[in-house]
Amino acid sequence: MSEKNEKLIADYLQGNLSEEDKLKVEELLAKGDIDFIDFRAMEQLHDELDLIQVPEPSQEMSNRFYTMLEGEKQTTRVSLVETIREKLVELLQSVTMPRLAYAFVLLVIGGFIGTQLNSGDSEIEQLTSEMQNMREMMMVSMLEGPSTTDQLRAVNISAQLPTADEKAIRALLFTLDNNESVNVRVQAVEALSRWGNLPLVQEGMVRSIARQESDIVIITLADAMVDLGLKNSANEFQRLIDEKDLAGATKRKVENTIAILL
């Protein structure tokens, strides 16, 4: 039989024939170019293949698949968290427009949390921890930037941190000592006061008293020292009175503060 007729029969078996081709097969059968008995036997055999049955797969097959899938999901989730963290660190290290970066970070974090709502408690805890790390890195990066607005924003971000690590505290203390903006320094005092129970914060704030020039910052620090009950700050305030020519109202405030503390 020619290959052409073989292909025609193959198409017939799969039900692919056009009306024209069906007529062609009928003609070939009528003329005897395709043996009718062979053709019918092949067609019948094609139908009888249905007799070959396949047993059901075991439940174990599905169990194995879902175990594998769960494992892959865990691996992917962990690597996704890692990737996001690395990308954010990379971004913050090279940030030139902190506000844009901040908006972007919030967008990414928001989106990521949204996708993780069905995660287990331990994953939520991991994500919370990751978010705190991101906030801290972002805050430090923005404090080191040139924009006063971003520095203020960074100090405010610290209010969202349930706990602060040493790096974040040192960044705030450095800001309190060196930032040119009075507003930023005042905000830094308020932010640091939240962790006023930590020795590092107490020591840093007390040491910073003598470095301050601005009356507003000095008064804010004086209030903070009273609130925190840091008696050892009295000596620093006394040095301030002795060494600097404070304005009358400021001097009186500092003297009152020393009296309260002692």
Next chain:
Amino acid sequence: MMKVKGGDLDKLGLIYERYNRSLYSFFYRKTMQSQLSEDLVQSVFERMLKYRTTYSGTGAFTTWMFSIARNAHIDHYRKEKRRGEDEILDEERIAGDVPPEYVEMDERNQKKVMLEIALNRLDEDKKEVVIMSRFEGLRYHEIAEIQGVTESAVKVRMFRAMKELKQIVTTLSEEYSNE
């Protein structure tokens, strides 16, 4: 599958539910071994996950899936060949042998046994065309893509496979009716 590629791995569960039976049948008809077929189904889904980023979504998903299945089967037999291990078949029956209980079977079951034996005596490419076309409902052009040949070649293979099946069944039937 595009969603799986995009990271929504849960969607692979839907694909599994839809195609696991089809893949299992494909492997079972090829190997006649239940455990091996299940292992190969697992291998296909592992490969889908591993190579999900290479899925382009241009052709039919089933073509991509059966290409992976075919490769998984080929890789398995290459490994077996290297290890020099013989196949251990289900039901303690070597493919191609008539079981001892054949004579006690009714005509329908005898026919079934003959067809199974005949299918297993085909060469791998022909057997594959019959399985994919007749049982898995793939079109010839899809089988051609999976096997890496032309559609015409697949049609010729299909015709010749059916012809050979018929001859084997006829020969076996004559042989066993004389016993």
